[in-house]
Amino acid sequence: MATLPIATTAPAPRRTWGALVYLRTMLVFAAVWAFVAWWTDNPILLPSPLAVLEAAIALARDLELFEHAGISLGRMVVSIAIACALAIPLGLAMGLNRRFDRIVDPTFELLRPISGIAWIPLALFIFGIGNALPVFIMTYAAFFPILVGTVAGVRTVDRRLIDVARTMGVPQRTIVTRVVIPAALPTLLVALRLGVALSWTAVVAAELIGAPSGLGYAVEWYRELLATPQVMSFIAMIGVIGYTCDTAVRWLNRRLAPWAEARR
Amino acid sequence: MTATLALRDDTWWRQAGIGLLLPIALLIVWQLVGTAFGTVRTPLPTNIVKAAGVMIASGDLPEALLQSLGRVFGGFLLAATIAIPLGLLMGYSRAVERNLDPVVETFRPIAAIAILPLAILWLGTGTSAAVAIVAYAAFFPLIVNTVAGAKNVNPTLLRAAATMGLDRMATIRTVVIPAALPSIGVGLRIGMGVGWTAIVAAELAVGAKAGGGGSGGIGQMMFVFYAYSIELNRIIVCMVAVGLVALVLDRILRAMMRKLMPWALP
Numbered sequence: 461m462a463t464l465p466i467a468t469t470a471p472a473p474r475r476t477w478g479a480l481v482y483l484r485t486m487l488v489f490a491a492v493w494a495f496v497a498w499w500t501d502n503p504i505l506l507p508s509p510l511a512v513l514e515a516a517i518a519l520a521r522d523l524e525l526f527e528h529a530g531i532s533l534g535r536m537v538v539s540i541a542i543a544c545a546l547a548i549p550l551g552l553a554m555g556l557n558r559r560f561d562r563i564v565d566p567t568f569e570l571l572r573p574i575s576g577i578a579w580i581p582l583a584l585f586i587f588g589i590g591n592a593l594p595v596f597i598m599t600y601a602a603f604f605p606i607l608v609g610t611v612a613g614v615r616t617v618d619r620r621l622i623d624v625a626r627t628m629g630v631p632q633r634t635i636v637t638r639v640v641i642p643a644a645l646p647t648l649l650v651a652l653r654l655g656v657a658l659s660w661t662a663v664v665a666a667e668l669i670g671a672p673s674g675l676g677y678a679v680e681w682y683r684e685l686l687a688t689p690q691v692m693s694f695i696a697m698i699g700v701i702g703y704t705c706d707t708a709v710r711w712l713n714r715r716l717a718p719w720a721e722a723r724r
Numbered sequence: 725m726t727a728t729l730a731l732r733d734d735t736w737w738r739q740a741g742i743g744l745l746l747p748i749a750l751l752i753v754w755q756l757v758g759t760a761f762g763t764v765r766t767p768l769p770t771n772i773v774k775a776a777g778v779m780i781a782s783g784d785l786p787e788a789l790l791q792s793l794g795r796v797f798g799g800f801l802l803a804a805t806i807a808i809p810l811g812l813l814m815g816y817s818r819a820v821e822r823n824l825d826p827v828v829e830t831f832r833p834i835a836a837i838a839i840l841p842l843a844i845l846w847l848g849t850g851t852s853a854a855v856a857i858v859a860y861a862a863f864f865p866l867i868v869n870t871v872a873g874a875k876n877v878n879p880t881l882l883r884a885a886a887t888m889g890l891d892r893m894a895t896i897r898t899v900v901i902p903a904a905l906p907s908i909g910v911g912l913r914i915g916m917g918v919g920w921t922a923i924v925a926a927e928l929a930v931g932a933k934a935g936g937g938g939s940g941g942i943g944q945m946m947f948v949f950y951a952y953s954i955e956l957n958r959i960i961v962c963m964v965a966v967g968l969v970a971l972v973l974d975r976i977l978r979a980m981m982r983k984l985m986p987w988a989l990p
Contacts, residue, residue, distance in 0.1 A: 577837075578963045581959050664835045679841050
């Protein structure tokens with residue numbers, strides 16, 4: 461298994477200046493967009509940025525935007541919780557016990573290349589259309605990076621720390637909670653970030669095909685109505701939530717494992 | 725993971741033997757429980773193998789896989805031809821990066837599949853929409869890793885190049901690109917993985933939303949088996965095929981990287 465590749469963005473030189481540059485670039489982008497929209501002159505194919513903004517405000521005022529976002533976000537939180545509850549203990553066991561790892565690891569390695577999305581048709585048949593399908597797909601998508609990250613994290617623990625604890629007569633249970641978990645935490649949190657990103661990608665696919673609600677469903681619903689401004693508003697909402705979740709996990713990362721930033 | 729960390733006194737077949745124990749046991753349990761309690765539709769390992777044989781012999785499965793692979797390569801090439809030069813430029817020049825980074829960072833969190841409804845609207849339900857989705861999906865890992873690689877150039881080398889009077893293009897060609905290659909390789913690998921996932925999703929969704937239109941591909945094939953002829957055995961064959969292709973693609977890219985840039989891999 462490869463290490464988890466995470467691209468870090470460069471720190472902005474100064475916050476306000478960075479925000480200004482951002483605004484300037486996006487204004488140019490919006491201007492180009494507006495020009496192309498005016499040029500094609502087809503509000504169904506490409507509505508103007510103002511029309512999209514209007515639609516987004518109307519959807520926000522109806523709370524429809526937030527309702528679907530809340531549903532999708534709720535599903536993701538549940539899925540991540542389930543994935544963590546399954547993958548972290550398993551990963552700890554696999555990282556700590558080599559024999560267990562050798563027995564179990566190939567099974568997961570065989571399953572891992574099958575992407576969560578490829579499970580959708582079978583899961584549709586098993587669970588039908590509803591809440592269970594997206595939750596299953598997202599849990600599956602988040603499970604593997606978290607498992608791999610936990611195992612990798614446990615492996616990076618300095619053996620001497622465990623030996624010292626053992627020499628001092630610390631019981632195995634306490635070694636796990638006080639030595640192994642804190643040392644594995646930074647790697648685990650990086651994996652969590654990847655898991656959240658993957659499961660958020662999967663939710664859109666799962667909802668697009670097999671859920672009666674949520675952001676993916678809303679995007680598809682408005683596409684069928686040819687209401688492109690609404691489609692774009694929901695797509696933007698998917699991006700906003702994706703970005704917010706990523707920022708939240710990164711914040712958690714800094715709070716829980718401040719020493720990891722320097723190490724990476 | 726097991727291979728590199730395994731104890732030295734074990735031969736490979738013993739390691740593989742222990743590892744295969746659990747999957748084989750699970751398959752046997754599945755087969756037994758399925759025959760004992762299942763209905764006619766319950767997929768069984770033996771029937772899945774039979775279905776795989778039929779699908780390969782008839783040429784349906786290879787054809788669908790090739791069609792999907794063609795789309796992935798198309799989208800991947802499109803993404804690479806835009807993302808790699810742009811990423812090198814962004815990594816090399818601070819001004820270009822500052823001005824373009826907001827656009828990249830704004831669109832990066834939007835999942836490729838979310839763009840699918842727009843792609844269908846603009847490009848129809850055929851191959852071009854699927855290619856666009858793959859290109860969009862692969863673009864972001866490629867550009868982010870290229871920028872990171874190009875930024876990571878040893879400043880001493882850049883100064884040496886400047887001292888020796890190299891112009892910008894020559895500096896990029898001889899200093900920046902070789903230094904960025906390992907990182908670009910990582911981007912290629914991630915991009916390929918993401919692109920393959922995206923093609924399955926795109927074909928599935930097109931199949932689901934376009935009423936099983938004839939655009940083909942492995943994703944579409946799976947959807948047809950789900951929606952029109954309920955054949956779970958065949959769906960599972962497709963899933964395994966998707967996984968195998970993902971694995972093979974990754975292995976090929978990794979082998980290529982090891983050949984082309986041996987310093988890149990740990």
